[in-house]
Amino acid sequence: MSAREIKIAPSILSADFTRLGEEVRAIDEAGCDWIHVDPMDGHFVPNLSFGPIVVEAIRPLTAKPIDVHLMLNPAAPYLEAFAKAGADIISVHAEADIHLHSSLQTIRALGKKAGAVLNPSTPVSALEHVINDIDVLLIMSVNPGFGGQKFIPEALDKLRQAKTLIGTRDIDLEIDGGVSAANAADVAKAGANVLVAGSAVYKGNDPATYGPRIQAIRSAARSAQT
Ligand code: DX5
Ligand code: ZN
Numbered sequence: 106m107s108a109r110e111i112k113i114a115p116s117i118l119s120a121d122f123t124r125l126g127e128e129v130r131a132i133d134e135a136g137c138d139w140i141h142v143d144p145m146d147g148h149f150v151p152n153l154s155f156g157p158i159v160v161e162a163i164r165p166l167t168a169k170p171i172d173v174h175l176m177l178n179p180a181a182p183y184l185e186a187f188a189k190a191g192a193d194i195i196s197v198h199a200e201a202d203i204h205l206h207s208s209l210q211t212i213r214a215l216g217k218k219a220g221a222v223l224n225p226s227t228p229v230s231a232l233e234h235v236i237n238d239i240d241v242l243l244i245m246s247v248n249p250g251f252g253g254q255k256f257i258p259e260a261l262d263k264l265r266q267a268k269t270l271i272g273t274r275d276i277d278l279e280i281d282g283g284v285s286a287a288n289a290a291d292v293a294k295a296g297a298n299v300l301v302a303g304s305a306v307y308k309g310n311d312p313a314t315y316g317p318r319i320q321a322i323r324s325a326a327r328s329a330q331t
Pocket of ligand 1: 116118119141250252253281284305
């Protein structure tokens with residue numbers, strides 16, 4: 106089986122929010138594949154970010170898929186709002202949803218791709234019984250809540266386990282947290298094909314750097330794909 110296409114998903118959490126529109130256009134023009142968006146509720150994670158209104162605001166600025174990583178507990182009451190705001194992929198944390206199967210069904214019924222996310226301490230086996238209900242499997246390689254944290258190396262082992270669980274299914278394997286050109290080869294070798302990168306793309310907020318940074322992450326990942 107040929108390897109899945111590498112996709113780079115910059116996280117707008119590290120964008121300059123005083124110029125959010127320009128920052129979204131800039132990563133689009135710089136060649137990103139998905140736009141990663143991180144709503145946080147200050148309850149599931151120790152930080153607050155934003156809600157559907159930001160997805161709605163950036164939706165007209167790009168034709169690329171908007172990848173919404175919900176760090177909300179509960180997430181279920183907000184799925185429809187994020188779908189209506191223009192999300193293409195909506196991912197919910199296994200730890201935040203006691204009815205994960207139901208939320209995944211709801212996301213697909215809304216016409217969106219359904220993702221399931223695992224915190225660093227949650228085993229891959231938590232998704233064994235919903236593996237046919239997901240389009241994206243997202244492994245956290247930091248404890249969610251903040252950009253710019255250090256990659257947790259144990260995530261590589263989880264990626265390999267997740268890849269085995271996925272088998273031949275049409276599921277993207279995404280990694281989020283501390284990803285950069287320096288470890289892109291490692292995560293791709295372990296099976297990840299969607300690489301979220303917040304600070305590794307946006308640090309310094311100079312649009313001239315975004316293209317070369319995205320390219321560096323992509324080529325490192327591609328070179329390692331088996
Ligand atoms: C963390 C978020 C990430 C974050 C990644 O809670 O889910 O998407 O923006 O940022 P970096 O790439 O800087 O670790
Ligand atoms: Zn994220």
